Amino acid sequence: MRMARTTVDVDEEALETARAELGTTGLSATINAALREVARRRVLAEFDVTRDLDGTPAEVEEGRRSG
Amino acid sequence: MSAAPEPVRLERPALFDTGVWTWARDRRFPGLARWFNEQVATGRVLICELVVLELVRLAANESRARELAARLAAFESVPMPEGLWRRARELQLALAPEGDHRRVKAADLLLSAAAESAAVPLVHYDRDYARIAAAGELDQRWFVPDGALA
Numbered sequence A: 001m002r003m004a005r006t007t008v009d010v011d012e013e014a015l016e017t018a019r020a021e022l023g024t025t026g027l028s029a030t031i032n033a034a035l036r037e038v039a040r041r042r043v044l045a046e047f048d049v050t051r052d053l054d055g056t057p058a059e060v061e062e063g064r065r066s067g
Numbered sequence B: 001m002s003a004a005p006e007p008v009r010l011e012r013p014a015l016f017d018t019g020v021w022t023w024a025r026d027r028r029f030p031g032l033a034r035w036f037n038e039q040v041a042t043g044r045v046l047i048c049e050l051v052v053l054e055l056v057r058l059a060a061n062e063s064r065a066r067e068l069a070a071r072l073a074a075f076e077s078v079p080m081p082e083g084l085w086r087r088a089r090e091l092q093l094a095l096a097p098e099g100d101h102r103r104v105k106a107a108d109l110l111l112s113a114a115a116e117s118a119a120v121p122l123v124h125y126d127r128d129y130a131r132i133a134a135a136g137e138l139d140q141r142w143f144v145p146d147g148a149l150a
Helices: A012-022 A027-046 A057-066 B018-023 B030-041 B049-057 B062-072 B083-098 B106-118 B125-136
Strands: B014-016 B123-126 B140-142
Touching: A012 A027, A012 B062, A027 B030, A057 B018, A057 B049, A057 B106, B014 B018, B014 B106, B018 B030, B018 B049, B018 B123, B049 B062, B049 B106, B083 B106, B083 B125, B106 B123, B106 B125
Parallel strands: B014 B123, B123 B140
Antiparallel strands: none
């Protein structure tokens, strides 16, 4: 993971809300967790089961038979 | 052409059996994929390690497999701790009086135990989960009514 050291003005109220929500301690950990959460939600929002997945119910069954 | 089946109404996140992910791709009923994608976007689709392994197995080639694995990392996951094996064995023996221990597969038992221990519903399209639910505490929900998809 690449990390960049930077100086930013932080909305302290928003930071405290995010810290409580994410269960993080410390400024860097909270900011990074919040950024990752935004990225995670974006992946979920864009997920398309038809486009992103392959396979059929029969193939799932077949995998369990041999498993 | 039969009428489009009505998917289950979920009021909270649920573990989805691997089969449901592929049933949702049924080209006869595009509404199922739309419904599934909406559940994903709103965080209602939970995964676990076993489902990830089964889904990635379906990927057509290496790049599809890597892309899918990266996307699945964004999903919330229910844990599969060591204790699940014990619970899966208990469920298996609870199915034995009806002889169903011979038909219900190891993967079904482990997914049921994972959903049970995380106290989340399990969404499926497979009668075996109804059998498992009758033998334990599993909150099972049919993805669409039994028989709607063949």
